[in-house]
Amino acid sequence: MALAIILVVLLIGSTIFQFVNPWSATPVASNWGSIDNIIVITSVITGIFFVGITLFVVYALVKFRHRGPSENGQHQASYEPDSKKLEWWLTGITTVGICALLAPGLVVYDDFVHVPEGATEVEVVGKQWMWSFRLPGEDGKLGHAKVKLIGMDNPFGLDPDDPNGQDDLLINTNVLHLPIDKPVKMVLRSLDVLHNFYVPQIRAKMDMVPGQVSYFWFTPTKEGRYEILCAEYCGVAHYNMKGHMIIDSAENYQAWLSEQPTFASSLVSGSDDGGVEQGRQLAESSGCFACHSIDGSKSLGPTWKGLFGKTEVLMDGTTVVADEAYLKESITDPNAKMVKDYAPVMVAYPLSDSQLDALVEYIKSTP
Numbered sequence: 001m002a003l004a005i006i007l008v009v010l011l012i013g014s015t016i017f018q019f020v021n022p023w024s025a026t027p028v029a030s031n032w033g034s035i036d037n038i039i040v041i042t043s044v045i046t047g048i049f050f051v052g053i054t055l056f057v058v059y060a061l062v063k064f065r066h067r068g069p070s071e072n073g074q075h076q077a078s079y080e081p082d083s084k085k086l087e088w089w090l091t092g093i094t095t096v097g098i099c100a101l102l103a104p105g106l107v108v109y110d111d112f113v114h115v116p117e118g119a120t121e122v123e124v125v126g127k128q129w130m131w132s133f134r135l136p137g138e139d140g141k142l143g144h145a146k147v148k149l150i151g152m153d154n155p156f157g158l159d160p161d162d163p164n165g166q167d168d169l170l171i172n173t174n175v176l177h178l179p180i181d182k183p184v185k186m187v188l189r190s191l192d193v194l195h196n197f198y199v200p201q202i203r204a205k206m207d208m209v210p211g212q213v214s215y216f217w218f219t220p221t222k223e224g225r226y227e228i229l230c231a232e233y234c235g236v237a238h239y240n241m242k243g244h245m246i247i248d249s250a251e252n253y254q255a256w257l258s259e260q261p262t263f264a265s266s267l268v269s270g271s272d273d274g275g276v277e278q279g280r281q282l283a284e285s286s287g288c289f290a291c292h293s294i295d296g297s298k299s300l301g302p303t304w305k306g307l308f309g310k311t312e313v314l315m316d317g318t319t320v321v322a323d324e325a326y327l328k329e330s331i332t333d334p335n336a337k338m339v340k341d342y343a344p345v346m347v348a349y350p351l352s353d354s355q356l357d358a359l360v361e362y363i364k365s366t367p
Contacts, residue, residue, distance in 0.1 A: 004061040011054045018047065029222040029247065032112075032203035038104045045100050115217040119183040122176070125156060126188070126195035126208050129241040129300075130290040131174045131228060132156070137167025137262060142187070150191065152351060155285040158263050169260040172284035174228070174243030179253040180220050188214045196232035199245055205231055220247040236345050237291060237300040279362025282355055291346065294366045301346060302339055308364040313340045327363060328356050 025036055121142050123134040134156055136142050143158050143165015150157035155172065158165045178184055188197055190208040198205040201224075206216050228243035248256065266281075283289060291301040302312070310322045315338045320326055329336050334346035351359065 001062065001065060004058045004065075007054055007058050007061075011051065011058075015047075015051070018043070026201045027222070028203060029201040029224060029226060030203060030218040030220055032108075032218055034108050034111075035203040038108055041104050042101055045097055049097060112216050115185045115215070116183050119185040119217050121185045121187055122178070123156075123187045123189065124176075124197055124208075125191060126197065126230065126234075126241075127191040127287060128193065128235050128290070129230070129237040130287040131176075131197075131241070131243040132285075133171035133176045135169040135171065135257070135260070137169060139164060139167060143168050143263065145189075147191075152282065152286060152349070152355060153267075156263075160263075160267065166262065166264040168263045169257065170263055170266055171260060172281065174289075175246065176228070176243065177246045177248050177253055177256045178220050179250050180223055180247050183217055183219045185215055185217045193234050194232050195230050195234050195241070198229045198231035199226050200229070201226045202245070207232060223247045223249060236343060240290060240300060275358060276362050276365045278355075279358035279360070279365075282351075282359050283362060286349060288359075301342055304363050304366045306367055308360075308367075314338060315340050324360050327360050331356060331359065 025039070028036060120140075121136060123142060123145075125132045125134070132155065134142060141164045143162040145157045145165075146159055147157055149159060154160075156168075156170060158168065186197065186204065186206070188206055188208045190210045192210060194210070195208040196205065197208060201222075202218055202220070204216060204218050206214050208214060224247055226245045226247070228245055230238060230241040234241065291299055293299045293303045294305055296303050296305040307322050308327070311319050312322055312326075313319055317340075320337055326337065330346075331349050331351065333348055335344050338344050
């Protein structure tokens with residue numbers, strides 16, 4: 001009987017908490033409010049089953065509870081080998097419940113992947129542990145990309161012989177701007193492991209599988225800055241794989257768009273000039289900022305702020321001065337001298353001598 005009372009209390013408490021809990025869904029900033037409706041439908045259906053099953057368990061505990069020994073000192077449970085009628089009822093109710101759960105989601109998902117005409121394509125590239133983006137240029141078309149062409153000077157793997165890709169805009173930071181009230185097709189690629197592109201306020205969430213291209217579409221409806229998350233565990237710095245989506249007015253979006261470099265300009269500016277700017281661009285395209293901060297904040301790897309010339313304590317207790325030789329060695333052979341309190345997760349970067357010089361110059365410029 002005590003267990004039955006506890007179940008009733010839990011049932012009442014859970015039901016009340018569903019309606020008065022302090023948490024609520026984030027405001028919708030796109031056209032996918034229908035996803036919220038599906039969540040409500042799912043909560044109602046599963047709630048009905050939860051209440052029904054719990055009440056049945058309470059009924060069984062009370063109805064068939066132990067009442068002490070009988071007159072002859074024996075107890076014998078009633079035995080019913082099967083009940084076709086009960087089985088049909090349970091099968092029918094379960095089938096209806098599952099259909100009610102699946103049908104609304106299938107309808108919305110069908111719309112989720114059927115892109116309307118005129119939607120602007122935006123490519124999202126995920127890799128450990130950063131986001132980068134590519135937008136079409138004036139021709140409105142994204143150029144072809146090939147995995148075998150991906151490199152330090154071509155992080156998106158664009159085909160330099162494809163005329164449609166010459167004016168593509170390359171966003172090597174984790175901040176993407178989009179215009180309000182314009183449908184957007186998000187084309188998703190992963191360069192290494194499984195990722196998931198997720199913006200809670202947009203109600204957008206889709207897996208990014210290496211070797212495959214996935215997509216969905218949405219229309220931004222509210223200006224603002226929204227966080228981009230990776231919703232699939234992708235390694236030790238998964239927690240740090242974040243970005244931002246900024247929904248702009250048409251005027252502000254065009255102003256931002258005009259400042260972005262094209263693929264053609266990156267081929268020219270990517271010459272080995274050894275400058276700080278080249279080092280910054282190289283750090284962005286290589287994903288260095290996913291693990292190294294430039295403002296002194298703690299991250300997966302040592303901060304670059306004030307790193308040059310600093311004395312670092314290594315895992316074996318020895319020390320080393322972060323001079324040019326040490327920085328270059330740490331880039332090309334990161335496990336040679338591991339800094340204390342940091343995990344050995346960095347991979348080697350096969351940079352040319354001029355690229356190493358540029359990257360080191362940039363690190364030196366962040367005092």
